[in-house]
Amino acid sequence: MDLQSLPVLTALSDCVTIVEKDSVKIIRVDHEKASAGIALHGGHVVSFKPKDQDDLIWMSNKAIFDGKTALRGGIPVCWPWFGRIAAPAHGFARNSEWELIEHRENDHGVIVELGLMATEESHQLWPHLFSARLTVEITEQLKVTLKVENIDEAAWTFSGALHTYLNLGDIEQVKTTGMGPEYIDSLQNDEVIIGGNELILTDTIDRVYTQPESAIFVSDPLLHRTLNVENLGHNSAVLWNPWYEGAKGMRDMEDNGYKTFLCVESALHAPTLEQGKTLQPGESHELVTIISAQ
Ligand code: TA6
Secondary structure, three states, X not given: OOOOXXXXXXXXXXXXXXXXEOOEEEEEEEOOOEEEEEEOEOOEEEXXXXXXXXXOEOEOOOOOOOOOXXXXXXXXXXXXXXXXXXOOOOOOHHHOEOEEEEEEEXXXXXXXXXXXXXXXXHHHHOOOOEEEEEEEEEOOOXXXXXXXXXXXXXXXXXXXXXXXXXXXXXXXXXXXXXXXXXXXXXXXXXXXXEOOXXXXXXXXXXXXXXXXXXXXEEEEOOOOEEXXXXXXXXOEEEEEEOHHHHHXXXXXXXXXXXXXXXXXXXXXXXXXXXXXXXXXXXXXXXXXXXXXXX
16 A cells, blocks of 8 residues: 555654645554554554565555444454454454554564554443553564453453454465465355465465464566565464455445455354353453565
């Protein structure tokens, strides 16, 4: 996503600026190692470009920046649940206004921290007290850490995902490896399937890989690079692409938008909210994704 042409609201330091796209404020980072953008709406990374690279992160040309709709593309923060096990789909964090807590920079890059706390609205959707912190480390690689803490007086359960849209040259030419052999296929009634550990796509995909390796590689001959995704604190890797028919049905994606991305998600997947991860009062959990290009 091009952040350079957006109007500047505030310059916070030599390399951190707040810009605005329609109704959404974006923290723009311009460092000699990389540039990036993080929208306060959703705590949503919308761009990460290491020096002399195309963006590693895909954003839809039709993403709606009205400050109410979840952004299509980037890294949606799906929390406190993943998927449609409750409403709204993928939780409320991606649709909430996050607060800029701090930013730091040195020769290696920039760290931006955003925070989200319970509100009256969140309480109506999910009646628990929490503290969520999103730490975005922009160096030669991108590291995103979602730390959630139970600050309530009783235990609660959650699931979630860092739902990264990787930017590709052509979905039909990329080869993905490292996602592991076993997956739950959302397109086949959640059937558990044993497949190979190498994938070349020719059609829509929506799978929860339950035994991912320590890194997933997406090799992209058109952009002459391999994207490397390392996840931590997860129990699965979700791979998704809606293909033409799926994209056509979305108001915030161009019909051919599916051609240039693949979602490779760091996920804590659970079939129901009750079966999610439990945090006792005072406990916290970190869900991480680290993305780089070789
Ligand atoms: O992560 C895959 C998935 O859950 C798919 O089932 C698909 O619907 C996608 O996320 C996008 O969901 P969204 O609510 O953003 O349209």
